[in-house]
Amino acid sequence: MKQHLLVARDYLHEMYGDFLTPEKTCIVLSGPRSGSNLLLRHLEAIGYGKPVEAFHGNNERIKREHGWDINFDDPFEFISHAIEYQTVKGICGVKLGWYQFQHYLKLARELFKDYSAPLTDWDLVEVFFTNPSYIHLVRKNKVKQAISFSKGQQTGVWYIPADDDGEYKNYVLPPVYDREHIERCFGLVLSVDAQWMTLLASDQISHKVVWYEEYVADYETQLREIDSYMGGVGEITVPELPLLKLADKTTLNWVERFESETPWLKEPLVKKAMEKPDLLLLMALLSNNFFTKAEDQYFLQMPSTRTKPIRKFYYSVRRKLKKITQI
Numbered sequence: 469m470k471q472h473l474l475v476a477r478d479y480l481h482e483m484y485g486d487f488l489t490p491e492k493t494c495i496v497l498s499g500p501r502s503g504s505n506l507l508l509r510h511l512e513a514i515g516y517g518k519p520v521e522a523f524h525g526n527n528e529r530i531k532r533e534h535g536w537d538i539n540f541d542d543p544f545e546f547i548s549h550a551i552e553y554q555t556v557k558g559i560c561g562v563k564l565g566w567y568q569f570q571h572y573l574k575l576a577r578e579l580f581k582d583y584s585a586p587l588t589d590w591d592l593v594e595v596f597f598t599n600p601s602y603i604h605l606v607r608k609n610k611v612k613q614a615i616s617f618s619k620g621q622q623t624g625v626w627y628i629p630a631d632d633d634g635e636y637k638n639y640v641l642p643p644v645y646d647r648e649h650i651e652r653c654f655g656l657v658l659s660v661d662a663q664w665m666t667l668l669a670s671d672q673i674s675h676k677v678v679w680y681e682e683y684v685a686d687y688e689t690q691l692r693e694i695d696s697y698m699g700g701v702g703e704i705t706v707p708e709l710p711l712l713k714l715a716d717k718t719t720l721n722w723v724e725r726f727e728s729e730t731p732w733l734k735e736p737l738v739k740k741a742m743e744k745p746d747l748l749l750l751m752a753l754l755s756n757n758f759f760t761k762a763e764d765q766y767f768l769q770m771p772s773t774r775t776k777p778i779r780k781f782y783y784s785v786r787r788k789l790k791k792i793t794q795i
Contacts, residue, residue, distance in 0.1 A: 523572040
């Protein structure tokens with residue numbers, strides 16, 4: 469560990485007390501509906517801790533799902549308990565969505581508010597989660613990802629265990645297709661990917677990219693590659709898929725309908741960016757479309773635009789009168 473992090477850790481011990489130090493940490497960086505629930509369960513099964521969504525901000529949900537009886541208002545107790553819960557045999561597994569990452573940083577910065585030396589965002593991760601290796605989980609098909617997110621937002625169903633009997637369907641209100649909501653979900657999931665990619669590149673953080681589509685197509689090979697990247701935990705036994713696939717006929721119908729009703733998806737550069745995939749280019753194209761449309765709409769509502777005919781008439785009359793008075 470770098471010297472400045474050892475000093476920062478000593479500061480934590482002195483100010484707040486002892487906390488568990490994992491031998492290594494597997495950190496999954498992800499976006500909404502990127503397949504992280506599946507990956508986390510596989511990682512746990514092969515020995516990479518017990519990763520959960522510890523920092524999503526819904527403390528009542530954490531209490532309900534994991535039984536945490538802690539003071540969530542105490543950042544040190546929160547983080548140190550999250551480490552203990554997610555660490556198995558010295559290996560800690562962690563999931564950080566983009567907004568979970570921001571929530572974690574807020575907690576960690578609170579602990580260092582009186583600390584004199586500067587610490588980067590990644591320093592604040594590594595000072596608690598030692599010897600980290602980062603996996604960036606990304607989904608290529610943004611239309612399917614956006615639709616999955618739209619459906620999940622409406623139903624509250626984010627994963628289904630492989631042994632589920634389907635009884636939950638009797639209690640879940642069916643989702644409703646809404647093209648504009650899917651379009652906004654498309655922009656949201658894409659922006660999260662773009663933020664992770666940009667931050668990792670700008671801060672030169674070593675990481676492994678895992679594409680969701682390649683993962684589900686051959687998860688056994690992918691898991692062995694992840695294990696090798698992490699340094700290995702010994703002989704691993706790759707489990708069967710622990711979750712059912714959420715995509716169904718409704719999803720396929722929504723995909724077809726959304727693609728047919730969304731003109732910008734047919735633009736050549738957009739199609740090229742999606743096929744490659746070049747997510748940063750796609751984000752730039754989508755942003756341009758969004759802000760062009762937003763600017764056009766705002767321009768038409770500007771007082772100066774609405775009064776332009778009157779102002780133009782007034783200016784024309786004034787100019788003619790000026791010419792007359794100069795004759």
